Amino acid sequence: MALETTLILFKPDAVSKGLVGTVLNRFEKEGFKIRGMKMLYLSDELLADHYSHIADKPFFPSVRDFMQESPVVALALEGEDVIARVRDLLGPTDSKAAAAGTIRGDFGDKEGDAKMRNVCHASDGVEAAAAEIKRFFKEGEVF
Template identity: 85%
Template sequence: MALETTLILFKPDAVSKGIVGTVLSRYEKEGFKIRGLKMMALSDELLAEHYSHIADKPFFPEVRGFMQETPVVALALEGEDVISRVRDLLGPTDSKEAAPGTIRGDFGDKGGDAKMRNVCHASDGADTATVELKRFFNEGEIV
């Protein structure tokens, strides 16, 4: 097992539902350590960079609008194999497919926006985590 740090973004649906603390406690109960935590409003530029793989798609303005509905909470989380374990805790990207007991199964949108309003973004691999952590945290903000 490898000690890793990953990025979690609590999306606007988590913020507006008031479940950030509830979800954060699930991560802590797994033994993960908080290494950075902050609330931030996401600029158009930051979202275009973060979602560069879909920025040219016709649905990107909807994604950008959603991600700017409220500030998000950025979390740097450390633990043994944290990247894959967090993704298992979250469940599938589509909340409608997420089993009860997973974060998305318990809190994600079950309607038409189930792939977008799914509580948290989590890095999908070590290389992605490195890039995303640098994107959302400045030097010295991860301790």
């Protein structure tokens, strides 16, 4: 097992539904440690960088609009194999396909865009986590 740090973004649906504390509690019950946490509005530039792999797609404006509906909460979370374990806790990206007991299965959108309104973004690998943490946290904000 490897000690890792991952980035979690509590998306606007999690913030507006008051789910940040509930979901954070699930992460802490798994033994993960908070290394950094802050609330912020996402600029067009930050979103274009974070979603550079889809920024040229016709659906990107709807992603940008959703991610700017409210502030998000960025979380740097540390633990043994935290990247894979968090993704297991979240369940599949599509909340409609997520099993009960997973975060997305319990709290994700089942009616609308279940792939976008799915409570949290989580890094998908060690390199992505390092880049994403650097993107959302300044020097000295991760402890």
